[in-house]
Amino acid sequence: MNRRLHGSRLAGSTARAEGLARLDRVTNSTRNDSRRHTAVVGLQWGDEGKGKVVDLLTAQHDVIVRYNGGANAGHTVVVEGERYALHLIPSGILNPKKRNIIGNGVVVDPEKLLEEIDKLRARGVHVETNLQVSDRAHVVMPYHKEQDAALEEFLLGVASNERGSFAIGTTRRGIGPAYADKVNRSTAIRMGDLLDHDYLRDRLRVICRLRSAELKALGVAAPPLDPDALAARFFELGQTLRPHITDTVYALHDAIKADQSILFEGANACLLDIDHGTYPYVTSSNCSTLGIPSGTGVPGHHLGRILGIMKAYSSRVGAGPFPTEQLNETGNLIRERGREYGTTTGRPRRTGWLDLVAVKYSVMVCGATGIACTLFDVLAGFEELKICTAYRLADGSVVDRFFPDARLLAQATPVYKTFRGWTEELREVTDRKSLPINAETYLAFIEEHLGIPIEMVGVGPDRNQTLVNA
Ligand code: IMP
Numbered sequence: 001m002n003r004r005l006h007g008s009r010l011a012g013s014t015a016r017a018e019g020l021a022r023l024d025r026v027t028n029s030t031r032n033d034s035r036r037h038t039a040v041v042g043l044q045w046g047d048e049g050k051g052k053v054v055d056l057l058t059a060q061h062d063v064i065v066r067y068n069g070g071a072n073a074g075h076t077v078v079v080e081g082e083r084y085a086l087h088l089i090p091s092g093i094l095n096p097k098k099r100n101i102i103g104n105g106v107v108v109d110p111e112k113l114l115e116e117i118d119k120l121r122a123r124g125v126h127v128e129t130n131l132q133v134s135d136r137a138h139v140v141m142p143y144h145k146e147q148d149a150a151l152e153e154f155l156l157g158v159a160s161n162e163r164g165s166f167a168i169g170t171t172r173r174g175i176g177p178a179y180a181d182k183v184n185r186s187t188a189i190r191m192g193d194l195l196d197h198d199y200l201r202d203r204l205r206v207i208c209r210l211r212s213a214e215l216k217a218l219g220v221a222a223p224p225l226d227p228d229a230l231a232a233r234f235f236e237l238g239q240t241l242r243p244h245i246t247d248t249v250y251a252l253h254d255a256i257k258a259d260q261s262i263l264f265e266g267a268n269a270c271l272l273d274i275d276h277g278t279y280p281y282v283t284s285s286n287c288s289t290l291g292i293p294s295g296t297g298v299p300g301h302h303l304g305r306i307l308g309i310m311k312a313y314s315s316r317v318g319a320g321p322f323p324t325e326q327l328n329e330t331g332n333l334i335r336e337r338g339r340e341y342g343t344t345t346g347r348p349r350r351t352g353w354l355d356l357v358a359v360k361y362s363v364m365v366c367g368a369t370g371i372a373c374t375l376f377d378v379l380a381g382f383e384e385l386k387i388c389t390a391y392r393l394a395d396g397s398v399v400d401r402f403f404p405d406a407r408l409l410a411q412a413t414p415v416y417k418t419f420r421g422w423t424e425e426l427r428e429v430t431d432r433k434s435l436p437i438n439a440e441t442y443l444a445f446i447e448e449h450l451g452i453p454i455e456m457v458g459v460g461p462d463r464n465q466t467l468v469n470a
Contacts, residue, residue, distance in 0.1 A: 105295020
């Protein structure tokens with residue numbers, strides 16, 4: 001064999017071996033890295049009790065980041081008997097050692113954010129540079145809230161065909177109009193824009209002309225918007241929030257490089273996802289885990305563990321199909337026992353049996369690797385319990401697929417499996433083995449049906465009323 005050729009072959013194979021070793025190191029570091037990062041996401045229509053789970057997981061992570069939604073979300077966290085209602089700020093704020101990030105995918109109402117910061121500080125919670133807000137997060141302006149309410153009122157006013165109105169039953173927090181402006185681009189304001197007075201004023205002069213005309217057309221009898229006053233007010237808010245506003249994409253990637261672990265906190269829930277939820281009765285962001293890459297700038301392969309939060313039953317606020325809804329005593333009992341009234345709006349929530357067709361769909365879309373079953377204590381005292389495992393359609397066929405489209409889902413009637421209930425209250429239970437046998441049977445069926453483990457079971461509102469590693 002030609003020596004030169006042989007030599008170059010040897011050199012080639014050494015280089016290849018080195019290359020492979022390098023690739024292996026990189027792959028391993030990615031693998032190891034991904035195991036450290038967790039996502040928490042609601043698998044139903046919201047209010048699954050994510051706050052408490054996030055709060056529990058906070059201990060195992062360094063950075064907690066919100067990637068979607070805005071002040072439409074509401075988390076109640078109970079720590080040592082104290083109740084904290086959080087809307088925009090990640091629940092990790094209650095742990096002074098953690099960094100909390102509001103990612104670029106969130107829409108931020110700066111007045112609400114400051115109100116939340118002030119309330120937390122007044123109760124002795126540390127809120128300084130441990131809270132960072134993306135300079136690219138879009139701002140919810142006062143006219144967005146007016147637009148949201150005006151559109152809902154308009155739709156309620158022109159109701160009426162057999163379907164009722166086309167109103168969504170929004171939280172009226174300006175979420176939809178703020179995201180619409182993000183997509184419009186020319187009428188959007190981002191958090192970073194609040195730091196430049198003249199730019200903000202110039203943009204608002206144009207936006208306000210347009211908005212005043214639109215609001216008038218929707219029948220809002222308010223005086224025209226004053227752009228200069230609005231610019232002064234929001235510049236001032238920007239100045240107060242300046243220490244928190246930063247490029248959170250680099251902040252997150254710096255944290256990853258520094259070996260820190262990240263907890264991604266979803267707001268709202270998978271079935272309210274703008275693309276994958278029960279459209280059009282959804283919110284305006286990607287609330288499933290699919291919103292994490294775009295809403296934070298962190299690619300999906302960094303995610304190792306995806307914990308889906310599921311109530312032991314179902315609830316929904318606002319309009320839209322809800323196959324297992326119980327408009328009867330059962331529904332009332334669940335509402336009262338589960339204190340099913342909105343954290344954000346105070347509205348009574350619609351309640352019903354657990355729908356595993358819906359949850360299984362969300363597990364699939366979100367890539368959930370485990371379940372946290374919350375509010376399990378609420379189910380004590382029912383003689384029997386039902387779980388929906390399939391839908392019957394108008395033509396009599398039975399399917400186990402979900403319909404992420406309101407019109408199709410409205411035609412589905414649930415097929416139930418019935419379980420025997422239990423009378424024992426669960427709040428004092430400290431491990432899953434001590435649950436009443438009928439309660440354990442209920443959980444075991446869910447695990448079997450979804451094909452992933454239930455990692456946590458909530459048996460009361462307090463942080464320590466959670467059966468972990470169950
Ligand atoms: P929006 O997000 O205010 O536009 O409301 C759109 C729909 O999503 C309405 O039906 C709301 O009730 C619902 N929604 C939004 N956020 C939440 C949440 O955090 N929990 C429950 N429902 C929500």
